[in-house]
Amino acid sequence: MLIKSSKQSDLKEHQVTDESVYLQRRELIKKMGFVGAGTLLSSAIPSVANAKGIDFFSSKAEKTFQRYALNFTADSSKNSEILTPEAKVTSHNNFYEFGTSKSDPVKNSQGFNVKPWQLKISGECDNPYTLDLDDLTKSFALEERIYRLRCVEAWSMVIPWVGFELAKLLQKAQPNSRAKYVAFETLHDPEQMPGQASRRIGGGIDYPYVEGLRIDEAMNPLALMSVGLYGKTLPAQNGAPIRLVVPWKYGFKSIKSIVAIKFTQSRPTSTWNVLAPSEYGFYANVNPEVDHPRWSQASERRITSGGLFARNRIDTLPFNGYGEEVADMYRNLDLRKNF
Amino acid sequence: MKYKVIFFKLFIHLAALLPLVNAYYLALTDQLGADPVESIIHFTGIGAFNLLLLGLAITPVSKRFKLSMLLKVRRLVGLYSFTYALCHLLNFLVFEIQFDWSLFFNEIIDRPYITVGMVGMLTLLALAITSIPSLKKRMGKSWQKLHNWVYLAVLLVGIHFYWSVKSEIIEPSIYLFITFMLLALRFKKFKKKIKKD
Numbered sequence: 292m293l294i295k296s297s298k299q300s301d302l303k304e305h306q307v308t309d310e311s312v313y314l315q316r317r318e319l320i321k322k323m324g325f326v327g328a329g330t331l332l333s334s335a336i337p338s339v340a341n342a343k344g345i346d347f348f349s350s351k352a353e354k355t356f357q358r359y360a361l362n363f364t365a366d367s368s369k370n371s372e373i374l375t376p377e378a379k380v381t382s383h384n385n386f387y388e389f390g391t392s393k394s395d396p397v398k399n400s401q402g403f404n405v406k407p408w409q410l411k412i413s414g415e416c417d418n419p420y421t422l423d424l425d426d427l428t429k430s431f432a433l434e435e436r437i438y439r440l441r442c443v444e445a446w447s448m449v450i451p452w453v454g455f456e457l458a459k460l461l462q463k464a465q466p467n468s469r470a471k472y473v474a475f476e477t478l479h480d481p482e483q484m485p486g487q488a489s490r491r492i493g494g495g496i497d498y499p500y501v502e503g504l505r506i507d508e509a510m511n512p513l514a515l516m517s518v519g520l521y522g523k524t525l526p527a528q529n530g531a532p533i534r535l536v537v538p539w540k541y542g543f544k545s546i547k548s549i550v551a552i553k554f555t556q557s558r559p560t561s562t563w564n565v566l567a568p569s570e571y572g573f574y575a576n577v578n579p580e581v582d583h584p585r586w587s588q589a590s591e592r593r594i595t596s597g598g599l600f601a602r603n604r605i606d607t608l609p610f611n612g613y614g615e616e617v618a619d620m621y622r623n624l625d626l627r628k629n630f
Numbered sequence: 631m632k633y634k635v636i637f638f639k640l641f642i643h644l645a646a647l648l649p650l651v652n653a654y655y656l657a658l659t660d661q662l663g664a665d666p667v668e669s670i671i672h673f674t675g676i677g678a679f680n681l682l683l684l685g686l687a688i689t690p691v692s693k694r695f696k697l698s699m700l701l702k703v704r705r706l707v708g709l710y711s712f713t714y715a716l717c718h719l720l721n722f723l724v725f726e727i728q729f730d731w732s733l734f735f736n737e738i739i740d741r742p743y744i745t746v747g748m749v750g751m752l753t754l755l756a757l758a759i760t761s762i763p764s765l766k767k768r769m770g771k772s773w774q775k776l777h778n779w780v781y782l783a784v785l786l787v788g789i790h791f792y793w794s795v796k797s798e799i800i801e802p803s804i805y806l807f808i809t810f811m812l813l814a815l816r817f818k819k820f821k822k823k824i825k826k827d
């Protein structure tokens with residue numbers, strides 16, 4: 292994908308509709324709260340996702356994580372896909388540091404404090420350096436990228452990210468010839484991240500969350516360091532203040548709330564790969580031909596709007612539709628073995 | 631006594647139906663989380679399991695506390711468990727894979743956790759059908775034999791749940807533990823049966 296011009300505001304209309312739909316929904320849910328709270332078996336049926344929904348939207352939400360408008364050049368690619376509404380992008384998250392259920396992160400992360408933040412870039416390079424919170428949005432020109440996000444759980448979204456190419460951040464560090472891989476690490480702060488403090492909340496994962504890419508993958512122009520979405524800085528639940536977005540790989544590769552990036556000689560570990568090597572590979576390229584052992588990856592449900600009857604099942608594309616830009620990197624690789 | 635039973639049954643109808651109707655209303659109007667399909671699958675799955683465990687707890691509890699009235703609602707609770715399970719299956723077929731029948735059958739065959747869920751579902755179906763009073767009468771002694779399969783069903787559902795999660799095994803483990811407890815309460819029954827056979 293080529294980002295050519297700098298036309299602003301393609302998105303404005305989406306944002307506006309989105310906001311009004313969001314407020315309408317808020318009202319409705321408030322009303323529904325009566326029924327929801329009054330239902331008699333609600334204690335005997337603990338899952339009640341609806342009760343959680345009501346919680347989240349209820350007016351007693353104490354604090355919200357602050358987001359700020361960003362300056363960036365708009366995505367000018369001719370991507371005509373319908374965007375996933377902002378309210379869904381920010382309330383349906385796999386971020387086990389804040390709880391395993393999709394609706395947990397938005398509830399548990401509103402008090403997340405990102406000040407001060409330090410992102411250290413080190414390892415096999417000549418110019419290791421550190422970025423502070425302000426540097427994250429100021430060191431590199433920001434651009435919008437509308438990408439498909441394909442979760443390994445077979446759902447997907449279309450998200451307008453704001454960020455800069457990972458390659459720019461890496462090149463500034465001047466990697467040396469021993470730099471074959473890039474390792475990433477999420478913040479480890481059990482006081483702020485309840486999932487790191489409790490195995491029950493955190494889904495039994497070993498923290499900090501770590502990920503890795505081959506250096507050529509990391510240098511690919513599609514690989515994005517995102518600091519925002521829908522025109523504003525990232526919400527905590529989406530990986531504030533800075534996260535990776537690798538659109539041709541399953542979502543779990545796109546590590547959130549990054550504090551360290553390291554050039555390495557040998558292949559870094561990645562959290563899900565270590566946890567279940569037969570289910571989650573190091574590469575994790577989106578591939579409709581290689582199923583997860585427990586479900587098919589041939590198709591996916593695209594989350595936009597609409598209730599149960601939204602006919603949203605679509606075919607999954609190799610490399611999530613980004614084959615033209617990335618397939619070359621895997622020419623000599625058996626993608627069935629290296630899934 | 632009679633009125634008590636009627637009220638108790640009415641209570642169970644409301645307690646089982648209201649949350650279900652509420653959840654479907656929210657899901658149909660896109661208010662049940664960002665992905666209403668996932669939410670409704672989980673809601674009905676957990677609901678079916680809860681009701682199944684509740685149904686299995688009725689006999690030991692009514693014996694222990696001499697509450698014979700409880701036994702009068704056991705069938706109802708079982709049937710609601712089946713209803714939730716049927717919704718769960720239909721959610722999967724209609725909303726998750728959206729009538730892709732080849733995918734549906736492939737998933738049932740290829741994915742052990744779905745296979746296990748399906749066997750559990752078919753067992754519950756057999757129990758639900760034979761709960762019709764006239765059928766029950768006609769079946770005589772074999773009815774109890776067939777309905778002992780509920781112990782298999784609940785185990786399969788526990789395994790299905792455990793197997794369906796990515797890494798968060800604590801909740802399904804608690805469910806499995808409760809399942810084993812309820813099965814352990816029947817230990818004597820099993821022992822007698824084994825001796826007899």
Ligand code: HEM
Nearest residue numbers: 672675676678679715719722744747748750751787791794
């Ligand atoms: C008829 C065949 C069945 C199919 C195709 C099926 C399918 C599914 C699917 C797709 C999931 C979600 C997995 C995920 O989100 O990763 C699931 C979870 C679950 N199912 Fe089933 N299922 C079946 C039978 C049953 C039965 C009979 C019960 C209970 C009586 C049951 C109880 C559950 C429970 C408790 C969960 C976990 C929900 C959660 O994680 O919150 N399932 N099933």
